[in-house]
Amino acid sequence: MNTFGHKFRFTTFGESHGKALGCVIDGVPAGIKIDEEFIQNEMNRRKPGQNKYATARKESDSVEILSGVFEGLTTGTPISMVIFNENQKSKDYSNVKDLFRPGHADYTYFNKYGIRDYRGGGRSSARETAARVAAGAIAKLLLKELDIEVQSGICEIDGIKAKNHDFSNVQDSEIYALDKNMEQEQKDAILKAKNSHNSVGGVALINIKNCPIGLGEPLYFKLDSQFANAMMSINAVKAIEIGDGFDAVNKKGYENNDEIRAKGFKSNHSGGILGGISNGEDIDLKVYFKPTPSIFIKQETIDIYNNEVEYELKGRHDPCVAVRGSVVAESMAALVLADMLLLNMSSKIENIKKVYDK
Numbered sequence: 266m267n268t269f270g271h272k273f274r275f276t277t278f279g280e281s282h283g284k285a286l287g288c289v290i291d292g293v294p295a296g297i298k299i300d301e302e303f304i305q306n307e308m309n310r311r312k313p314g315q316n317k318y319a320t321a322r323k324e325s326d327s328v329e330i331l332s333g334v335f336e337g338l339t340t341g342t343p344i345s346m347v348i349f350n351e352n353q354k355s356k357d358y359s360n361v362k363d364l365f366r367p368g369h370a371d372y373t374y375f376n377k378y379g380i381r382d383y384r385g386g387g388r389s390s391a392r393e394t395a396a397r398v399a400a401g402a403i404a405k406l407l408l409k410e411l412d413i414e415v416q417s418g419i420c421e422i423d424g425i426k427a428k429n430h431d432f433s434n435v436q437d438s439e440i441y442a443l444d445k446n447m448e449q450e451q452k453d454a455i456l457k458a459k460n461s462h463n464s465v466g467g468v469a470l471i472n473i474k475n476c477p478i479g480l481g482e483p484l485y486f487k488l489d490s491q492f493a494n495a496m497m498s499i500n501a502v503k504a505i506e507i508g509d510g511f512d513a514v515n516k517k518g519y520e521n522n523d524e525i526r527a528k529g530f531k532s533n534h535s536g537g538i539l540g541g542i543s544n545g546e547d548i549d550l551k552v553y554f555k556p557t558p559s560i561f562i563k564q565e566t567i568d569i570y571n572n573e574v575e576y577e578l579k580g581r582h583d584p585c586v587a588v589r590g591s592v593v594a595e596s597m598a599a600l601v602l603a604d605m606l607l608l609n610m611s612s613k614i615e616n617i618k619k620v621y622d623k
């Protein structure tokens with residue numbers, strides 16, 4: 266199944282070296298104001314080729330809305346959007362046409378489908394995430410109507426950790442760094458790896474403000490499980506933490522619990538989710554990206570005929586996918602929230618009665 270979401274559903278189409286990519290979103294309520302400039306800005310935050318910390322492939326990622334919007338408002342019908350590829354250069358891949366890049370999806374896609382789309386990663390290239398960001402922008406416009414805010418930034422690169430998480434630093438940072446003081450060190454780590462034809466991993470922090478209490482469907486569609494599913498569906502994501510995440514394991518219960526007062530919780534170790542349901546506090550997610558698999562160091566692999574070979578890759582690749590990946594993770598978080606908001610509408614008879622004026 267290739268569709269994401271229950272009520273706010275979307276799917277994407279297209280390949281990195283094909284003609285275009287796009288998405289179809291179904292279940293978007295009618296009457297949401299569509300700000301095309303906002304959507305394009307979101308696309309621009311993720312698009313490749315903007316600086317030396319990203320792949321050199323230049324794409325404008327201009328998005329065109331084909332359906333579901335009339336006179337600036339959503340109509341309640343499926344919204345489809347298209348982004349034409351402009352800078353494919355499939356020849357870059359001619360020397361690895363029959364080879365499987367270690368760490369990439371070539372080997373598993375070929376074994377599963379028996380077809381080798383050697384024009385880059387094809388469907389498995391994270392170029393597809395452009396379409397997710399377009400869908401995420403529509404989800405964000407719905408969230409905006411309810412004052413729910415989703416933001417992201419980089420908290421760790423190559424093991425170099427941010428000491429503070431300042432989202433106001435992100436906008437002016439080429440690597441979306443949360444900590445101005447650690448930014449240079451993090452940038453240097455990316456360039457050092459890049460200059461030695463290698464790559465680094467990193468961690469993005471997603472923060473959600475003003476999330477109402479009650480999002481998440483126990484027991485099998487818990488809000489945390491939906492975030493985990495969404496984040497792990499992004500290329501190169503290998504782990505996710507919610508709230509204190511891994512650190513909680515080494516705490517005692519008294520340290521880990523968030524005590525409750527009439528005004529709200531005294532702390533937020535839980536990351537805003539209890540029992541799979543949002544508790545009204547900020548939601549904090551950490552998303553872990555592995556180092557980019559396509560590197561330019563000689564490596565051993567096999568070809569599609571099972572011959573063992575050595576090869577050296579050429580082409581245009583991100584030295585650290587976490588940087589642009591953080592925007593993708595932010596978009597996926599918005600899509601989960603939009604879906605859970607709509608699902609939650611029918612959780613109480615009062616809500617249903619309100620809709621039907623009873």
Ligand SMILES: Cc1cc2nc3c(=O)[nH]c(=O)nc-3n(C[C@H](O)[C@H](O)[C@H](O)COP(=O)(O)O)c2cc1C
Pocket residue numbers: 320368369370386389390391394499500501502555557558559560581582583586589590593
């Ligand atoms: C925004 C973004 C950009 C990426 N850029 C590259 C890239 O330039 N080269 C590459 O080999 N992998 C890149 N990746 C990662 C691969 O797409 C991914 O590792 C591959 O599909 C294999 O999937 P897996 O790592 O989830 O197992 C990127 C991932 C993201 C999220």
Ligand SMILES: C=C(O[C@@H]1CC(C(=O)O)=C[C@@H](OP(=O)(O)O)[C@H]1O)C(=O)O
Pocket residue numbers: 281282312313320321322324353384385386387389390391392395500580581582583
């Ligand atoms: C083009 C983008 O990123 C690409 C993600 C990617 C990969 O393997 O994931 C590989 C590279 O491109 P290609 O598919 O041409 O090999 C990156 O440049 C983009 O994000 O828009």
